[in-house]
Amino acid sequence: FVFDDTDSASNPTALMREIILKHPDLGERIFPFLGGDEINSRSDHAAHRHVIYLSDVKDEAELSQFEPLTAIVREKVYPERMRLRDTSSGKQLKKKWRAYQAHRPKLYERAHKLERVIVTSLVSSHLSFVFVPAIAVFSHKLGIIPSSSASIFTCVQSRPHELWTRFLSAPIGDGVSYSPSDCFSTFPLPSSFEADAELEAAGETYHTQ
Numbered sequence: 001f002v003f004d005d006t007d008s009a010s011n012p013t014a015l016m017r018e019i020i021l022k023h024p025d026l027g028e029r030i031f032p033f034l035g036g037d038e039i040n041s042r043s044d045h046a047a048h049r050h051v052i053y054l055s056d057v058k059d060e061a062e063l064s065q066f067e068p069l070t071a072i073v074r075e076k077v078y079p080e081r082m083r084l085r086d087t088s089s090g091k092q093l094k095k096k097w098r099a100y101q102a103h104r105p106k107l108y109e110r111a112h113k114l115e116r117v118i119v120t121s122l123v124s125s126h127l128s129f130v131f132v133p134a135i136a137v138f139s140h141k142l143g144i145i146p147s148s149s150a151s152i153f154t155c156v157q158s159r160p161h162e163l164w165t166r167f168l169s170a171p172i173g174d175g176v177s178y179s180p181s182d183c184f185s186t187f188p189l190p191s192s193f194e195a196d197a198e199l200e201a202a203g204e205t206y207h208t209q
Helices: 013-022 024-029 036-041 060-066 070-074 077-080 087-097 105-111 150-156 158-167 180-184 197-208
Strands: 030-034 049-052 115-121 129-133 142-145
Touching: 013 024, 013 030, 024 030, 036 115, 060 070, 070 077, 077 087, 077 158, 115 150, 129 150, 142 180, 150 197, 158 180
Parallel strands: none
Antiparallel strands: 030 049, 115 129, 115 142
16 A cells, blocks of 8 residues: 555655656545654654555545556555455455455545545654544554644643553553543543634644644
């Protein structure tokens, strides 16, 4: 799936550019790929990797319209999937070999309706949330809040949420192992927070500075 010049097992980004030059419409099927490194190590959180996105293609007969991207996935991914054991998950991954193993269709359906979403690295030295463009594919090492609300951003970036997280999370040295189900879903957000102009303004100010 991946175009990445830092990984010899991946496709080179020169190939990606060549495909887009010859087939501009296929640019809509190549997304930035964001993981913990981009969130923790880059101030602009820009992606240096891109991925082919065919996870939402339901009918295998439709794949021909996305050549040569389909050929790349068929060559790189299909053999690996066919070697999986015939467990329930293995059978599903074989059946939808062009889909990501950690595909979350409802998450991406919500996210792709927005211009930006809130993300955090699930393992990090510091609890830090950032806004990133919604049109991306996210690593399983990221926690995603499919919202563009600066009010929610204010709440999760706050000191109370950090203390809540450190209390509920398994310690990793001085770092944080963030569990969305334990830390975000249980966090008592302020009443009517989405309509709170002060929270919205504080979040936008923090994000832009």
